[in-house]
Amino acid sequence: MHLVRLTILLNSLLALLLLQGCATNPVTGEQDFVLMSEGEEISLGAKYHQQVLQEMSVYADPELAAYVEQVGQRIARVSHRPQLDYHFTVIDSPTVNAFALPGGYIYITRGILAYLNSEAELAAVLGHEVGHVTARHSVRQQSASTATGIAGTILGAATGVPASQDLFNVFGKAILSGYGRKQELEADRLGALYLARAGYDPQAMLEVIGVLKNQELFEQQRAREEGREARAYHGVFATHPDNDRRLQEVVAEAGQLKTGTRARVGREEFLRHLDGLAFGPSEQDGIIKGNRFYHKPLNFGLTFAKGWSIDNRPDRLLAIAPEQAAFMQVEVDTLPGPMKASDYLKQKGLKDLRKLKPLEVRGFRAYTVTAPVTTGFGKRTARIIVLFDDQRAYLFTGVARSASNQQLFDGVFRDVARSYHHLSAQEKKLATGLKLSIIKARASIRFSVLAKISPIPRYAESELRLLNDLYPGGEPQAGQLLKIVR
Template identity: 50%
Template sequence: MSLFRRLAAVIGMAVVAATAGCAVNPVSGQSELSLLSEQQEITIGRQEHPKIIEAYGAYDDPELQAYVQRIGERLAARSHRSDLIYRFTVLDSSEVNAFALPGGYIYITRGLLAYLNSEDELAAVLGHEIGHVTARHSVRQISASTAANLGFTLGALLVPELQNRGVSDLFSTLSTALLRGYGREHELEADRLGAQYLAGTGRDPEAMLDVVGVLKNQEQFEIQLAKEENREPRVYHGVFATHPDNDERLKTVVRQAEALPGGQATAPRGPFLRRLDGLVFGESASEGTLRGNAFYHRDLDIALQFPEGWRVENRPDRLVAISPDRSAALQVTVADRNKRISPERFLRDRLKLDDLQGGEPLRVDGLDGYTGVASAGAGADVRNARVAVLYKGSQAFVFLGTPQKADGLKAHDDAMMRSIRTFHALSEEERDLAEPLRLAIIEARDGTTFRELAAESRIHHHAEEQLRLLNARYPRGEPIPGERLKTVQ
């Protein structure tokens, strides 16, 4: 499930009624259209925060969480809405993003945290998100979208006959903004405010530009990967991503903030990097880990090998392996069994596969299963698909292999079945492989190169490029003797 779909799923129906009117913007001091009161804004954050935590999970490191909270609170104390109680949370997600819910709930993923290289850069991300909260960008976005698209009168936000559509559109607007930014003007305003808050706490506003560089490098690397893998790039549109390279307007707001009292200091890099020592990098143990085309899951106690050359995606709700020419895909999901029925009956009754053809029992690593060919799609798009299930304890692991073309199964069926037959419980040797990768902080020696570090790293693909990204040396550049570096072990 994509980040956008997860956000859309957790941004629920928190607003059921509101009174339209005008409010004074805390930043500008100007009166503006507002369909949500401050209390309703806070209510949205309070009700949706647990859903964000349920969807992503809070990263299990109390000291790191407390550290991020302290940095955020210092910035928030200098903000235009210092009376709010702000909550800063590191999410247990490898995705590179940060966002804020209305009312002062601010999130940064460990995936983004891993690529930051100073406390000032962390403060820049948090300050930018505080700026969205203080300027009430989510409220302004909802108000403008509702007024423009739904034609609501100023008397009420939701009228009964439009209630379902209205709430759906409201939160579609909000979740889109969380992921893709609030539009160029609002993003620049959040930058300006964040830079002011940095200067107000004695930090260097130039860190804003450094974070833009981090995200632009991420974008370049993702475009490179997508080209190699023959797919569309998955570029995250969150914090700062609306900025073009060499953005003069951003540089201007940064320079303005630097002129403020205290706007020239730079925090030392070493203490910040020590905070990241041991940070999980990539998938967590609860998500399962990929090592090349092999998948290991500690909590489920399983391992699986996908066909050589297939691109494997570890999504929150499934594994998906895609053939090199993108003409076929094999996905794996897990479901609770609930009833003591045979694997064949599971496919036919539970999954409603009435047309299962060529069925046969499976016995894989001592596990009972069943497989056959079923129809997938509808109308002119009907294709034969390989379906299989393997029982492991109270869980059923379901495999679905689908070709792109109606007659495409034959070309890939053998590879799919070979992959299914590799399914097994973790061996003792594999348990180490099921543990997540973690950052380790080292000191560069004379002659240390990223190629050398990549050869020693457990990163399973593009290790040199990823180490350069982690250390702000992408696409070129080498370590400086004596400097602290992030490696992955």
């Protein structure tokens, strides 16, 4: 009887939610299940916009910011919700991404800007995100999650199991992985429609998808070589390959709305705004120069063995030996106060520290031990080194792919840690980031030649092709404007 009463209560609650939570969708004109008014949506977006600004840096280029804002507002004015106060923000991140929050807050990274090649393509990316806002995708997703959470809370009260719902987690998942096939395709359809209304060719949406698919192919190639999972942009192409045909259809449908005037492309103006754009990790995240790593904000440098490739990731620095024979990663933690090496390593999950001993590193407090770790190629014994500098701990972990080679690389791992030092005045000058430069291609120039003189640390030829939408095998034409890296 208790279960029957609970079922009746849940059904009554859900019926009430459906009755009170219906609103007209601005795009479709149909009734949607939402538990948020437009005013609440705008307030929520403003709240989480501040959280985004706390967690992500805004790219410091007022001219580029004004240009992106101008293109974004051009799209927003012809959308289904032109009354919203839209905000377009360029995020200082090399990650290829764009995302939207409720109420008209749109974000695009400098990472994705680098790989676009016209204003129309920029408008397509922004149009896709505006489509998420106008169709209230995040609001609908949050409402469904909240309804589930309410029901879950009642169930929890009845069963003694608590339930909770963090709204930002709902939006965070959409930022990282998208909204699912149906809503991503709807955002593409709306974006293509807004492109046509704003005077751009809707085919730019397909061009952007092509750019992103090439990114995905390149990422898959890198992941295979590095023995890891591939990371992907959250857009529609990542959810299902069959969407290509449907995407062609929605773009063709939008193309029928084009005006008689010539569609705006804006390639030269767009590239002019990209000249000098930061490429790859910013100076705030550390700079790779050959086999050396410089981090100006934290005032330290490292030297890796020649021939090793270095990958500066958001959460760690990863160095890979030729033929992936060994790997070493460096992580940095800010400490609340003085800490023993043993206490710190225990916090990191190491248990047997009986053989922990001091390591001489240019006067810095450092300790080392070997410990079992689980890697992508099985369980191994790793060389662990922790170094303390000011209020930070630097954790070095080195492991050979083949267990029999661990001793062979052990000295290399130690040498990397021993190379830790504060930057000299000359090194601080070297710790400047890479930037895009726009040039006009000379006759017979080839990417293989440009790659040899490029400062891009890894996969330079492939990166240059991707930057210029000529991946995997195209070559520049004489007189063509090219993006290179300096």
